[in-house]
Amino acid sequence: MLFSKILRTGLATEPLGDSSDKFIELVRKTEAEIQRHLGRALAIREVDAGSCNGCEIEISGLTGPVYDSERFGIHFVASPRHADMLLVTGPVTRNMEVPLLKTYDATPAPKLVVAVGDCAKHCGVFKGSYAIIGSVDQVIPVDVFVLGCPPEPTDILNGILAALDRRPHKK
Amino acid sequence: MQSLFFLMLIAYGLGALAAVMGGGTAIGRWLVALGAVVGAGAGLALGATVIITGTSFALSVPELLPLGDGLALRLDALGAFFLVVIGVGAIPAALYGAGYTAAYNDGRASLPLLGAMFNLFLLTMSLVTLADNVLTFLLMWEGMSLASYFLVITESGEERVRNAGLWYIAMTHAGFAALVAMFLLLSGGELTASFVNMRSTSAFLGPLTRDAIFLLALFGFGVKAGIVPLHIWLPMAHPVAPSHVSALMSGVMIKMGIYGLMRVALDLLGGGPVWWGGVVLSLGAVSALLGVLYALMEHDLKRLLAYHSVENIGIILIGIGAGLVFHSYGLMTLAALGFIGGLYHTINHASFKGLLFLGAGSVLHATHTRNMEEMGGLIKKMPWTALFFLIGSAAISALPPLNGFASEWLVFQALLGGFNIPVPEVAVLMPIAVGMLALTSGLAAACFVKAFGITFLALPRSHEAEHAHESSLSMRIGMGILALACVGLGLAPFVVVPAIGGVLNGLGGLPDTRQTFTFNLSVQSPSGFGQMSPTLVMLGLLMLLALVPLAMWILRVNRRLRVSDSWGCGRAGQTARMEYTATSFAEPLRRVFAELYRPTKVLTVEFHPDSKYFVRSIAYKSEIAPLFERLLYDPLLRLVQFAARQVRHLQAGSLHLYLVYVTVILLILLLAARWF
Numbered sequence: 001m002l003f004s005k006i007l008r009t010g011l012a013t014e015p016l017g018d019s020s021d022k023f024i025e026l027v028r029k030t031e032a033e034i035q036r037h038l039g040r041a042l043a044i045r046e047v048d049a050g051s052c053n054g055c056e057i058e059i060s061g062l063t064g065p066v067y068d069s070e071r072f073g074i075h076f077v078a079s080p081r082h083a084d085m086l087l088v089t090g091p092v093t094r095n096m097e098v099p100l101l102k103t104y105d106a107t108p109a110p111k112l113v114v115a116v117g118d119c120a121k122h123c124g125v126f127k128g129s130y131a132i133i134g135s136v137d138q139v140i141p142v143d144v145f146v147l148g149c150p151p152e153p154t155d156i157l158n159g160i161l162a163a164l165d166r167r168p169h170k171k
Numbered sequence: 172m173q174s175l176f177f178l179m180l181i182a183y184g185l186g187a188l189a190a191v192m193g194g195g196t197a198i199g200r201w202l203v204a205l206g207a208v209v210g211a212g213a214g215l216a217l218g219a220t221v222i223i224t225g226t227s228f229a230l231s232v233p234e235l236l237p238l239g240d241g242l243a244l245r246l247d248a249l250g251a252f253f254l255v256v257i258g259v260g261a262i263p264a265a266l267y268g269a270g271y272t273a274a275y276n277d278g279r280a281s282l283p284l285l286g287a288m289f290n291l292f293l294l295t296m297s298l299v300t301l302a303d304n305v306l307t308f309l310l311m312w313e314g315m316s317l318a319s320y321f322l323v324i325t326e327s328g329e330e331r332v333r334n335a336g337l338w339y340i341a342m343t344h345a346g347f348a349a350l351v352a353m354f355l356l357l358s359g360g361e362l363t364a365s366f367v368n369m370r371s372t373s374a375f376l377g378p379l380t381r382d383a384i385f386l387l388a389l390f391g392f393g394v395k396a397g398i399v400p401l402h403i404w405l406p407m408a409h410p411v412a413p414s415h416v417s418a419l420m421s422g423v424m425i426k427m428g429i430y431g432l433m434r435v436a437l438d439l440l441g442g443g444p445v446w447w448g449g450v451v452l453s454l455g456a457v458s459a460l461l462g463v464l465y466a467l468m469e470h471d472l473k474r475l476l477a478y479h480s481v482e483n484i485g486i487i488l489i490g491i492g493a494g495l496v497f498h499s500y501g502l503m504t505l506a507a508l509g510f511i512g513g514l515y516h517t518i519n520h521a522s523f524k525g526l527l528f529l530g531a532g533s534v535l536h537a538t539h540t541r542n543m544e545e546m547g548g549l550i551k552k553m554p555w556t557a558l559f560f561l562i563g564s565a566a567i568s569a570l571p572p573l574n575g576f577a578s579e580w581l582v583f584q585a586l587l588g589g590f591n592i593p594v595p596e597v598a599v600l601m602p603i604a605v606g607m608l609a610l611t612s613g614l615a616a617a618c619f620v621k622a623f624g625i626t627f628l629a630l631p632r633s634h635e636a637e638h639a640h641e642s643s644l645s646m647r648i649g650m651g652i653l654a655l656a657c658v659g660l661g662l663a664p665f666v667v668v669p670a671i672g673g674v675l676n677g678l679g680g681l682p683d684t685r686q687t688f689t690f691n692l693s694v695q696s697p698s699g700f701g702q703m704s705p706t707l708v709m710l711g712l713l714m715l716l717a718l719v720p721l722a723m724w725i726l727r728v729n730r731r732l733r734v735s736d737s738w739g740c741g742r743a744g745q746t747a748r749m750e751y752t753a754t755s756f757a758e759p760l761r762r763v764f765a766e767l768y769r770p771t772k773v774l775t776v777e778f779h780p781d782s783k784y785f786v787r788s789i790a791y792k793s794e795i796a797p798l799f800e801r802l803l804y805d806p807l808l809r810l811v812q813f814a815a816r817q818v819r820h821l822q823a824g825s826l827h828l829y830l831v832y833v834t835v836i837l838l839i840l841l842l843a844a845r846w847f
Contacts, residue, residue, distance in 0.1 A: 081738050099741030106738045 026157055031072040033164050038084065041073040042160070045083035045107065049100050049136060050126075051090025054150040055117040059087065062153040074160070080104075085112040085163065087156075091123040091132045092139050104140045112163045115142045116156060118149040172228045175217040176244075182210035183294035190286025195276065200269050203286035204645075207265035207293055214297045215258025221251035222670055229303070243365055245303035248674040249438065252514060253300045253430045259656060260423035260521045261293050267529050267649030268415040270642065274536060275413070280325045285413065292318035292419070299427055304365040305354045312350065312427075316343045316395075319424060322416045323408045335407040342404040346394030350431075353387035356380055357439065366439060373440050381440060385447055388435040389454075396428025398488065399458040400799045402481045406465075409480070410473035410541065414532020415649070417473060421480040422525035426517050429487055437510075437679040442498045449600060452492025456607040459485025463614045464767060467621070467760050468795050470753045471541045472531045475622055476524065479567065482611060483520040487513045489604055490582040496597060497588070498679065505588040507684040511671045512581035518667075519574040519660055523566040526653035530560035533646055534626060537639035543622070543753045548631035552639040557627045559650040564623045566657040568616035572709035574661035579612060581668070614760070621756045630747040662706050754793070761795070768795040
């Protein structure tokens with residue numbers, strides 16, 4: 001039973017391909033940086049401030065079987081109270097302005113904010129809509145913008161790395 | 172000692188007199204309290220003197236009751252212990268009452284009646300512990316029941332209160348009937364027999380008579396103590412009484428049932444077969460578990476506390492039942508340990524349950540509701556009450572180093588000694604009781620997380636809770652004394668345990684255990700595998716507390732403060748309606764024990780007439796089945812009503828018929844007199 005299942009089911013995970021080496025290097029670097037800065041896993045709270053969910057798919061790709069961010073110390077948490085970093089996507093809609101401010105307020109200092117996607121920087125196709133306030137940095141201070149529509153997981157990882165460097169050093 | 176006794180008598184009397192003369196005024200209320208405090212204080216001193224000196228105090232007034240030996244009073248060590256319990260409960264309750272009863276000036280209740288009955292209640296209850304013959308005992312017992320009945324129906328304007336009073340008086344009289352029958356059997360038909368005589372003659376009674384006496388005593392005293400399934404009046408009567416009376420009834424009066432059981436089963440009968448202890452132990456375990464399970468589902472703060480009284484009476488009975496079992500096997504040291512655990516828990520329960528009822532009274536006074544779902548946030552408005560209630564909650568949850576822990580530990584130790592008896596029934600019963608007691612303690616802690624958390628923490632859930640106010644000084648002093656008693660009794664088992672050992676010395680052939688349990692700051696069980704020192708635990712906890720700042724300094728924890736809102740998932744506004752409620756807190760346990768509770772849910776949704784996607788109102792109702800009412804008391808009530816209806820045919824209202832009855836009875840009597 002078990003063996004026939006193994007035989008019949010195809011490969012669930014494919015190799016990364018050409019960029020494999022570069023990616024592995026990036027992962028090693030991220031792991032080392034997180035270890036150096038925090039001495040534990042980096043806790044991230046994701047906030048969808050009004051995105052089309054394209055960025056979310058890429059972010060969840062980061063936690064999927066290919067990248068599997070948990071193994072090198074990136075941990076998505078369920079409350080800003082537990083978070084070191086906010087990952088904000090999309091333009092900020094009118095409905096999400098207060099929740100975003102509250103989330104920022106609830107995150108313990110020192111806090112980092114990474115705005116993911118083109119919309120977070122200049123509102124993308126939603127620019128000028130009556131439903132939005134504007135870009136993320138118009139509402140809360142942003143440390144790093146990750147551009148792309150949507151950005152790939154490696155781009156997001158680079159953004160997280162860049163933000164970590166802005167974190168005040170221990171001692 | 173005589174002067175102390177008369178001081179007690181006179182103080183209670185003057186307190187009652189002051190109430191009748193001017194109970195409605197502020198001075199009158201303070202005089203009532205003063206009478207009760209001095210009376211209870213004298214009683215406490217009298218009891219303590221008897222316990223410390225070991226000599227009993229006797230007084231006989233044959234002229235007072237021309238029947239038989241008249242009023243015979245004698246205070247031995249066992250009675251003295253319970254007199255001390257009365258003092259511990261009554262002094263703070265009376266002080267508290269001075270402030271608390273001011274609210275009754277609005278005409279809801281008669282203050283003169285309340286004050287007079289309060290003093291009479293304390294007086295008759297104190298005299299129960301002093302009674303030395305059957306007549307005195309029964310008179311004082313009935314006086315105590317009647318006085319407490321009038322206290323229960325203080326707010327007699329309400330239907331619910333009168334109903335509760337009716338249940339109470341009916342139940343307590345059923346118990347009283349059993350007690351009369353029991354004493355008749357015990358004394359061979361003589362109601363004036365003194366306890367000394369009965370102690371010597373009880374050994375010559377047949378085994379069946381002794382069993383019948385025991386069962387009648389268990390029923391009669393069990394009603395007063397509130398053993399399951401006779402507990403039914405407790406959650407009705409205790410909540411409707413004024414809170415300082417609830418504290419006394421729950422903390423002290425139900426202990427008179429324990430006193431009676433100890434007096435008859437152990438002292439007068441001198442112990443019995445194993446099954447006596449087994450029955451007491453099983454009833455105790457069942458009462459403890461069911462009491463706490465029903466308390467968990469209760470959202471009326473005072474009813475919750477009343478169910479906890481059932482639980483704690485169960486714990487006391489577990490100790491006493493274990494003592495009786497060991498006693499019948501001649502394991503006297505272990506038996507003494509069981510009894511000590513039971514009696515220790517008796518005085519502990521008097522202090523923490525009194526404290527909790529007074530705390531609940533303050534909350535009721537401030538918010539005018541007993542429903543926990545309408546409270547919340549009271550810790551900010553009434554910090555003293557919250558602190559005292561927290562101490563009481565920790566004590567009843569048996570957290571060291573408070574007093575509940577010390578006595579429950581002793582009861583556990585006694586039960587764990589059960590392996591000394593190589594009889595399968597006992598060997599099975601004792602570990603089961605251990606398990607039930609452990610479950611009870613855990614559930615009690617959960618219940619008081621609920622009681623304290625929902626009442627005092629988070630945001631206020633109603634307008635009343637928002638505008639609550641701290642209680643008056645006399646009420647805070649009353650609670651403060653009991654809080655100190657909770658801490659003191661918990662920290663000093665090395666004083667209390669030998670004192671209770673002295674009380675039990677010689678009772679029913681128990682040995683003097685004062686030397687067995689002498690403790691330099693710790694308590695050792697006789698079997699030698701358990702040792703506990705609440706005093707050292709307290710020191711350890713204090714040291715741990717000091718370690719916290721030290722650890723913070725070593726780890727260089729950043730202590731800059733930033734104040735922001737509670738995290739509420741980013742919602743714009745947070746209201747009290749989003750809070751955890753008492754119902755939701757108890758929901759997991761309601762599911763686990765669904766077999767017992769048999770919960771029913773009714774969900775009524777009113778839709779908009781045009782579309783079912785718009786809802787006008789949602790009503791949700793959920794309740795648990797009152798098992799004992801439905802299975803035991805409803806059939807009983809139907810039976811009584813049926814019998815009453817049958818008898819009513821005799822009373823048809825026709826004068827001619829009544830004349831026929833009179834003639835027939837006269838004829839029968841004449842014939843009977845002729846023949847016999």
